[in-house]
Amino acid sequence: MALTRLGDPYSQLKAGQDNFTDCSYLVQRVYRQFGINLPRTAAEQARFSVENDLTVSAVDMVPGDLVFWSYERNGRFMDITHVGIYAGDGKVVDASSTRGQVVYRNLFDWERQVMFGRPHFANGK
Template identity: 35%
Template sequence: MLFSGSLFMTSGSAQAATVTTSASSKANAVIATGKRYMGVPYKFGAKTGNTSSFDCSSFTQFIYRQNGVSIPRTSRQQSKVGTFVPRSQLKPGDLVFFYSPVHHVAVYIGDGKILHTYGKGGVKISNLNSGWWSDHYNSARRVL
């Protein structure tokens, strides 16, 4: 009986590790896709699927969709999908939201950095943990 329990635990642990690895791999793929568009101009209301310009939510929707994950179009809609994540538990691939009410979204890429697009310079990486982005942080959601 103890032997069977050990096999069950090992099997369950292996399954949990596979799920974690899968989410981590998917997050890495989403981030890599986003980084390919560094510098692409920001344009409010950019059409979904357009890669010559993005707004914040068309960017996140596009890079997730390129990796098989469907999320809504607007930042406010995106802030309601997946599961809530406390700021202290952010993982790469989490969606991070700003302002109240929400009207900006970014992708957490690890080490206190976010990948997003806004204003001059378009798609870029910014520091979440200092200055403006830290002050205007609202919430985060895990969709992977």
């Protein structure tokens, strides 16, 4: 499902309007299609994963898992600033602010990855 959003334009302010998205809205939208309601921000999606015991290690990731990054101290949960959907084979789909759109690319910034979630098990799926 995330791959169908490739090329959608990035905008935090317009996320949810037309095809505009940001990283957490992309995750929320994709998961909603599977009947899983996630919070709106990346930090709150991470908190949801932790509070519901839906975290995994990097080596155990499967397609659909979430990757969370922290690029700066921001006072949010674990200082999380970005989220992407793991696509398997070392790839991720994310709404990239620097590229201005939803992209499919190699996992990046390993040293900034702070946690991994598996909320697609939230409903026993």
